[in-house]
Amino acid sequence: MSSVIESIQTLLVDLPTIRPHKLSMTTMACQTMVIVRMRHSDGIEGLGEGTTIGGLAYGPESPESIKTNIDTYLAPLLIGQPSGNLNALRARLNRSARGNAIAKSALETALLDAQGKRLGLSVAELLGGACQEHLPVLWTLASGDTAKDIDEALLRLEQRRHCDFKLKIGANPVKQDVRHVAAIKEALGDRAGVRVDVNQAWDESTAVYGIQALQDAGIELIEQAIPAREHAGLIRLANRFNVPMLADEAVQDARDGLDLIAGGFSGAFALKIAKSGGLQGVLELAHLAQAAGVGLYGGTLLEGTIGTAASLHAWATLPEMAWGTEMFGPLLLKDDIVAEPLAYDDFGVALPSGPGLGIALDEDKLAHYARS
Ligand code: MUC
Ligand code: MG
Numbered sequence: 001m002s003s004v005i006e007s008i009q010t011l012l013v014d015l016p017t018i019r020p021h022k023l024s025m026t027t028m029a030c031q032t033m034v035i036v037r038m039r040h041s042d043g044i045e046g047l048g049e050g051t052t053i054g055g056l057a058y059g060p061e062s063p064e065s066i067k068t069n070i071d072t073y074l075a076p077l078l079i080g081q082p083s084g085n086l087n088a089l090r091a092r093l094n095r096s097a098r099g100n101a102i103a104k105s106a107l108e109t110a111l112l113d114a115q116g117k118r119l120g121l122s123v124a125e126l127l128g129g130a131c132q133e134h135l136p137v138l139w140t141l142a143s144g145d146t147a148k149d150i151d152e153a154l155l156r157l158e159q160r161r162h163c164d165f166k167l168k169i170g171a172n173p174v175k176q177d178v179r180h181v182a183a184i185k186e187a188l189g190d191r192a193g194v195r196v197d198v199n200q201a202w203d204e205s206t207a208v209y210g211i212q213a214l215q216d217a218g219i220e221l222i223e224q225a226i227p228a229r230e231h232a233g234l235i236r237l238a239n240r241f242n243v244p245m246l247a248d249e250a251v252q253d254a255r256d257g258l259d260l261i262a263g264g265f266s267g268a269f270a271l272k273i274a275k276s277g278g279l280q281g282v283l284e285l286a287h288l289a290q291a292a293g294v295g296l297y298g299g300t301l302l303e304g305t306i307g308t309a310a311s312l313h314a315w316a317t318l319p320e321m322a323w324g325t326e327m328f329g330p331l332l333l334k335d336d337i338v339a340e341p342l343a344y345d346d347f348g349v350a351l352p353s354g355p356g357l358g359i360a361l362d363e364d365k366l367a368h369y370a371r372s
Contacts, residue, residue, distance in 0.1 A: 013371070021332060024199040026055075028302075035306065038078075044083075050105060051063070061100060066106065113359075122352075127313065132315075135315055138163075138195075140326065141165050150183070163347045186217075195221040198223065211243065221244055225245070228250045244295070247267065295322035298327060311325075311327055
């Protein structure tokens with residue numbers, strides 16, 4: 001008899017960050033992950049992760065709501081169902097539960113991990129196969145201090161860890177932010193690419209001022225300068241400046257992608273499994289963008305190793321990612337809950353080899369960091 005889903009356990013896991021991580025909407029000293037352990041009747045366990053940033057600061061799902069909504073509403077829809085038909089299970093979840101993209105992403109990851117283990121295939125192979133086995137990874141400078149950020153960037157360059165840097169801005173007045181970014185770009189020169197993420201903090205007229213100054217300073221990409229809902233404004237900014245716009249919060253899934261493309265957006269989309277409800281949803285968005293000539297960027301919600309590995313399996317199936325990835329989440333954390341960390345080297349990270357995600361838990365560490 002074919003396998004069915006037997007049980008779904010969710011754990012809130014708190015891991016401290018290596019330094020405060022300052023974004024326009026919150027400063028993080030710790031990351032909370034919702035870890036999913038999905039057990040099947042054939043004895044296989046699938047792992048998943050649902051993670052956001054700063055409680056409710058980043059989006060409408062918090063770690064606690066992800067856990068509660070999985071336990072109360074989503075897990076009962078899956079338990080007892082056949083394990084292997086991912087399309088049917090995804091449709092079942094979407095029919096009965098609106099939104100909750102991060103919770104759905106965690107569950108889909110666990111389903112894919114289990115199916116890969118069952119068939120002896122990696123998740124990338126389940127999705128059609130990997131075009132890349134080593135993916136570029138940038139680093140986010142967000143200590144809140146210009147001199148510290150420069151030192152951190154120089155160290156990462158010297159270690160051959162990262163050669164592109166994203167600066168989190170928007171918490172300070174725009175002129176102060178521009179001075180901060182320009183000083184970092186000046187210190188790094190042509191050795192590194194420098195981008196900014198405003199995380200929706202500016203209105204459109206502030207954005208026009210800020211983007212012009214950042215373009216003049218040699219910044220190569222401007223991420224989500226204005227609020228997510230302002231698609232028309234983002235399209236105006238993309239058409240006004242030479243420096244490309246990266247849509248992040250504005251593009252959650254293929255529906256948003258279609259709106260932006262139909263409105264004449266050019267630039268790039270930040271892909272995140274968490275925004276799109278999982279790997280299949282994010283690849284729908286990626287394929288749409290590819291057809292429209294919009295560039296791709298492999299984004300993170302600062303997931304730990306399980307969520308980062310899941311994202312890497314999705315990005316690996318794409319023949320081209322014009323802007324690389326920011327899959328550095330595990331490097332921002334002081335410790336990990338997996339047996340083998342991801343292998344970061346040569347300005348990037350290796351796709352873990354399968355079956356499934358290619359990731360195993362460290363049970364002692366998990367027990368240590370899990371909330372009781
Ligand atoms: C975001 O908005 O891009 C990615 C890197 C980082 O530091 O924060 C995230 C979220
Ligand atoms: Mg962003």
